[in-house]
Amino acid sequence: MFNAVFSQLILVLTLIKIFFNLKGEIMRKSLFMVLSSILLIVGGQAAFSGGHSVTLDDVKARGNLLCGVSTGAPGFATIDDSGKDVGFDVDYCRALAAAIFGDPMAVKFVGLTSAVRFTALAAGEVDILARNTTWTYSRDTDLKQTFLGVNYYDGQGFMVKKDLGVNSTLELDGATVCIQVGTTTELNLADYFKENGMSYEPVPTADNAESQQQYLAGACDTYTTDASALHGTRVNLENPDDHLVLPEIISKEPLGPLVRHGDDNWADIGRWVLNALIIAEEKGITQSNIDSWKDTKDAEIHRLLGTGDDDILAMVGLPKNAMYNAIKAGGNYGEIFENNLGATSGINIERGVNASWTKGGILYSPPFR
Amino acid sequence: MKASAPPKIESFKLSMLLSDTRYRGTSLQVITFIIFVAVFFWLVDNTLKNLALLGKDVSFNFLFLRAGYDINQRLIPYNSDSTHGRAAFVGILNTLLVALVGCFFATILGLFVGILRLSKNWLVAKLMSIYIEGFRNVPVLLWIVMIFALLTEFTPAPKAFKGADPQATMLLFDSIAVTNRGTYFPAPIFGEGSFWLLLSFILSVLIVIFIKKYANKQKNETGKNLPTFWISILIIILPTLGFYFLLGKPISLEYPYLKGFNFKDGIHLRNSFLALTLALALYTSAFIAEIVRAGILAISKGQTEAAASLGLRPNKIMNLIILPQALRIIVPPLISNYLNLTKNSSLAIAVGYMDVRGTLGGITLNQTGRELESMLLLMGFYLCVSLLISSVINYYNRSFQIVVR
Numbered sequence: 001m002f003n004a005v006f007s008q009l010i011l012v013l014t015l016i017k018i019f020f021n022l023k024g025e026i027m028r029k030s031l032f033m034v035l036s037s038i039l040l041i042v043g044g045q046a047a048f049s050g051g052h053s054v055t056l057d058d059v060k061a062r063g064n065l066l067c068g069v070s071t072g073a074p075g076f077a078t079i080d081d082s083g084k085d086v087g088f089d090v091d092y093c094r095a096l097a098a099a100i101f102g103d104p105m106a107v108k109f110v111g112l113t114s115a116v117r118f119t120a121l122a123a124g125e126v127d128i129l130a131r132n133t134t135w136t137y138s139r140d141t142d143l144k145q146t147f148l149g150v151n152y153y154d155g156q157g158f159m160v161k162k163d164l165g166v167n168s169t170l171e172l173d174g175a176t177v178c179i180q181v182g183t184t185t186e187l188n189l190a191d192y193f194k195e196n197g198m199s200y201e202p203v204p205t206a207d208n209a210e211s212q213q214q215y216l217a218g219a220c221d222t223y224t225t226d227a228s229a230l231h232g233t234r235v236n237l238e239n240p241d242d243h244l245v246l247p248e249i250i251s252k253e254p255l256g257p258l259v260r261h262g263d264d265n266w267a268d269i270g271r272w273v274l275n276a277l278i279i280a281e282e283k284g285i286t287q288s289n290i291d292s293w294k295d296t297k298d299a300e301i302h303r304l305l306g307t308g309d310d311d312i313l314a315m316v317g318l319p320k321n322a323m324y325n326a327i328k329a330g331g332n333y334g335e336i337f338e339n340n341l342g343a344t345s346g347i348n349i350e351r352g353v354n355a356s357w358t359k360g361g362i363l364y365s366p367p368f369r
Numbered sequence: 370m371k372a373s374a375p376p377k378i379e380s381f382k383l384s385m386l387l388s389d390t391r392y393r394g395t396s397l398q399v400i401t402f403i404i405f406v407a408v409f410f411w412l413v414d415n416t417l418k419n420l421a422l423l424g425k426d427v428s429f430n431f432l433f434l435r436a437g438y439d440i441n442q443r444l445i446p447y448n449s450d451s452t453h454g455r456a457a458f459v460g461i462l463n464t465l466l467v468a469l470v471g472c473f474f475a476t477i478l479g480l481f482v483g484i485l486r487l488s489k490n491w492l493v494a495k496l497m498s499i500y501i502e503g504f505r506n507v508p509v510l511l512w513i514v515m516i517f518a519l520l521t522e523f524t525p526a527p528k529a530f531k532g533a534d535p536q537a538t539m540l541l542f543d544s545i546a547v548t549n550r551g552t553y554f555p556a557p558i559f560g561e562g563s564f565w566l567l568l569s570f571i572l573s574v575l576i577v578i579f580i581k582k583y584a585n586k587q588k589n590e591t592g593k594n595l596p597t598f599w600i601s602i603l604i605i606i607l608p609t610l611g612f613y614f615l616l617g618k619p620i621s622l623e624y625p626y627l628k629g630f631n632f633k634d635g636i637h638l639r640n641s642f643l644a645l646t647l648a649l650a651l652y653t654s655a656f657i658a659e660i661v662r663a664g665i666l667a668i669s670k671g672q673t674e675a676a677a678s679l680g681l682r683p684n685k686i687m688n689l690i691i692l693p694q695a696l697r698i699i700v701p702p703l704i705s706n707y708l709n710l711t712k713n714s715s716l717a718i719a720v721g722y723m724d725v726r727g728t729l730g731g732i733t734l735n736q737t738g739r740e741l742e743s744m745l746l747l748m749g750f751y752l753c754v755s756l757l758i759s760s761v762i763n764y765y766n767r768s769f770q771i772v773v774r
Contacts, residue, residue, distance in 0.1 A: 114735075115731060115735050118735070118738060119740055122423065122738075122740075138736075138737075138738075139738075142737070142738055143738035144423060144424050144425060144738075172630075173629065174628070174629040174630050174631060174633075175629075175630045175631075176550055176630060176631060181718075181721070181727070181731055181732055181735070182731060182732055182734075182735030182736070186438045186732065187437045187438055187449075187736070189439075190437055190438050190439045190449035191437070191449070194448075194449060200439075201441050201550075201631065202438075202439050202440070202441050203441065203550075203641075203721055204441075204721040204723065204727065204732075205721055206718065206719070206721070210721075214521065217521045217522050217549060218521075218526035218528070218549055219521045219549050219550055219640070220550075221630045260423075261423070261424055262423070262424065
């Protein structure tokens, strides 16, 4: 980088000389300098580096976390009446910010549409993407991203108006389907209708809000996206009872936060904040009782909350009480789920497979040691 | 006194490249060119290095992979098993369709409005001013979204056509259905023998053109008007009608009908297409109208007065005297408006119209993560189309410019 700047400097100076000092002797020198600086530029290793810095240092230096969230997915990321960001994905980012800074409010949320989210992450506009994004092979490998785990096991569903008289997705032959562009749901939709020998007409939309508007205007018969988002959308409609989320789930959609390839330490931090929230639920540590575990005999809890002698969080560059702060911010996984998606929120999504493995679900964190 | 020695031919020195005015211009150009190339290569090199740092390479192989997504409006066969390359091509055709139809209507409308704005009728002139200022001064994206919203919110759903006493009915003898998913028109079906029918029709048209030319020639030479109008109409209609029945009605219309959730058959113009084309045409027509007005006003008033003194009526003056001269002024700025319309069509994504920006630059880019490659291809495409449009119109422009002898 120094090389490039230096040679550009020479170039500019030389050009100035050429135009203001047209004398033979100097000319010859200048010509030589121009040519040599060109050689420097072409031959020199002049690449501005884009990816070697450590994300954690950047975040700490900036003083806040840049978290990419949905532009409006009820239950996952929305803005409440007082203008505050709320939601399942939002709470995860707050926990991460609390782990780093001890302050759950040290996050700046960046609303991203499904079409621009990966570009924004790759370009460094956000540090982490928690935007109900499905973990797939090609996104993990070809798009050069690292998924940190699954924070919600979802699947693609369909919502219809009740007066359409449709009770199963298999009755949707010939239907017009509203779908957000650039999502995995788009590919699942094509595959599902093809497998079942049905035809459909896609109506591509930019985001959830536009899909919803098109669906309500009747420009499409059915709206398809992740079932969790459909449930969230439905309860916010004027007459939720006029709409029906069809029972079929046509795909696996494991949603999770993700970061760029190449900064394993940063990925570890994000992954273990998520795991800490899951372990906290497993162990019964909640936002309100978190301070009452100082005398527990469970060594894992001491490691997790930083109340023991070991300071294992120093390994990733976090303070000893980072996970304590993370859990304190919005509660454990179960509390975050309840507040944003469960009964407390009004969206009323059952825990189902998203329950802890100790309660019949498939949520399972590796041990914290 | 000694005769002055013949001027000594100075031997060439390297420094003369910059000190000598004979060479300086050229050598400075060469230097600038070298710098330009170097900066360009440095940028490319820098990009590639940074991509390598991110672990990405530059590859266009994704164009040959299965796309996996469906596109609603396709002018060529395409399904989710087709390649990303074909999806891009479907998008390109959709872009060109909007550009062509949009330019066509923008020109006609622009010409019309531009002339009417010069009308002596106060109301007409003011109405046209309002039209022009309204469309010209609001961003085209807003017009696109607005027209799309009107089309989807205020038209009946296909469901409304159902039942014994439907809320909505089809227009024009049950042939056109306007719904909130688009408008369905009857589609022509070309049966056996339609080739001969079309051939006879084209022949009739050619004969009419020949007659018109002959009549014009007669008029130029003798000043006599030949009655061509009714003859032309007979020549076009009679043989075509005769062949139509002789060949057993080879061309029929396929009417759209309601089946299941939607109308089937017929030509389906989606609301996204209608909104985009309409908005672009209206928006651009406002600019074209101003160009037309400028072109007409630039023709000196003396021309109108001279024509009037010869006894020509106002619309003849416009068609025969003013417009042909005004065209020379109108056409060059018209090109840039055609280019603008074509490039503005990339706003299609706002209404979910699957143009090349929506397929290659939207879904393909998103599913494959090949941002750089997709964007380069897109830029290359728009560049080629723009250059093509300008060269075609420049050629047309040259054909009627005044030849300076």
